[in-house]
Amino acid sequence: MSKRELLNYLIENNMGIPIPQIVLSMALTVLLSLFVYWVYKKTYNGVMYSKNFNVTIILISTVTAMVMMVIGSNLALSLGMVGALSIIRFRASIKDPKDIAFLFWGIGVGLSCGTGIYIVGIVGSVFIACILFILNRGLYDESCYLLIIKGEKIDFKSIEDIIGKYTKMDRIRMKNSTHNTVEATYEVRLKGEGDTKLLKEIYSLQGVKNVNLVSYNGEIAG
Numbered sequence: 001m002s003k004r005e006l007l008n009y010l011i012e013n014n015m016g017i018p019i020p021q022i023v024l025s026m027a028l029t030v031l032l033s034l035f036v037y038w039v040y041k042k043t044y045n046g047v048m049y050s051k052n053f054n055v056t057i058i059l060i061s062t063v064t065a066m067v068m069m070v071i072g073s074n075l076a077l078s079l080g081m082v083g084a085l086s087i088i089r090f091r092a093s094i095k096d097p098k099d100i101a102f103l104f105w106g107i108g109v110g111l112s113c114g115t116g117i118y119i120v121g122i123v124g125s126v127f128i129a130c131i132l133f134i135l136n137r138g139l140y141d142e143s144c145y146l147l148i149i150k151g152e153k154i155d156f157k158s159i160e161d162i163i164g165k166y167t168k169m170d171r172i173r174m175k176n177s178t179h180n181t182v183e184a185t186y187e188v189r190l191k192g193e194g195d196t197k198l199l200k201e202i203y204s205l206q207g208v209k210n211v212n213l214v215s216y217n218g219e220i221a222g
Helices: 003-014 019-043 051-071 075-085 097-114 118-136 156-166 195-203
Strands: 144-151 167-177 182-190 208-215
Touching: 019 051, 019 097, 019 118, 051 097, 097 118, 144 195, 156 167, 156 182, 156 195, 195 208
Parallel strands: none
Antiparallel strands: 144 182, 144 208, 167 182
């Protein structure tokens, strides 16, 4: 198929789409993608928020909607479009696996609005947002922390006894030692608000130089 034939084909097969419907589809895509943008910003709990990534979600949604309106229901054109888009690679590294889900959410918004199935995009987006806000509130978290202790000639039996008084569960994660110092890291789940007493009692032990309590999200290096 030549370029002229392809252009004529696209014009002839898309003249049936009214301009008001195109405007409605694009406008609704932008609104829903802005909703995704807002949800991502409110539920983000990583180290550094990236506005550029969030803006990319809006762009992906609008481009997807536009592509779906061009393709329509033509199978041959859709396969050709897949081949053309296969040369594009997303080169930015995604550090949080949840970001991939937001990208798919943006694509889903573009697909639903681009094909005119608006109710799926609206209801689906509200449903996904509710799930994210519920999980983001930490209803099922159990106050998990990393307890990091540094010192010299530390009595770990006394430390473990103190930890047992103020935690529901504790587990040794790492223990390092040099000629002069010892460092131990425990994963702990606290009972209520006993963090201050826990730190004071451990710090009062002989040989303990530093005690740190760090919020823990399930990942640890080393």
